[in-house]
């Protein structure tokens with residue numbers, strides 16, 4: 001099911017592509033980091049964000065904010081953070097030894113390295129943020145609150161990725177450029193009660209969508225209690 005769709009700015013064509021069967025979008029959506037620097041229409045980006053908003057949020061708070069970054073200076077500020085953390089991350093022993101063993105890991109490493117190097121040339125970065133309630137802005141949340149807090153952004157980010165995939169845009173979810181929330185806040189002029197959580201990068205792909213390796217369902221599905229895996233093994 002490898003698929004490289006051509007670029008389009010035609011809203012009718014965008015709508016037609018969004019009718020892709022859900023299972024096909026899910027099966028072929030993967031991190032597409034290598035993208036063309038050419039522009040993506042604002043209305044296409046907004047349509048994808050509009051679909052992202054169909055996701056659930058805790059207490060239906062809809063406390064999300066999406067910063068659509070196209071400005072070079074803002075991208076450069078986020079790219080600088082990505083480069084800083086990647087320089088450390090890429091040299092971590094675990095990554096290096098895994099990558100040395102595994103072809104796929106090596107490909108992922110190369111594709112992340114490409115993205116880090118060309119981050120400013122990615123046409124659109126959608127920074128997915130959450131507005132915080134009365135909890136003191138800089139205090140970490142206790143686990144239960146943290147779970148429902150951050151759980152309010154990732155379903156929308158996944159919807160955004162699926163919408164992008166259907167349209168034929170290359171998308172990838174990244175968090176490393178936001179490792180310093182202080183610097184990210186400064187670059188994006190976010191108030192203290194708005195927290196940057198992740199970025200969905202968007203552009204017309206240089207590569208292709210297609211299947212990706214995943215663990216078999218029986219190895220992760222437990223019946224009633226942890227460890228009881230009757231579906232594990234050959235189908």
Ligand SMILES: Cc1cc2nc3c(=O)[nH]c(=O)nc-3n(C[C@H](O)[C@H](O)[C@H](O)COP(=O)(O)O)c2cc1C
Pocket residue numbers: 029030031032033108112115172173174175176177212
């Ligand atoms: C919470 C989260 C953070 C991630 N952060 C990054 C990142 O900073 N940079 C990056 O290149 N990929 C990042 N990824 C993408 C994963 O590396 C990727 O989804 C994974 O390797 C599986 O590959 P696939 O998306 O192609 O199936 C992140 C994914 C998640 C869910």
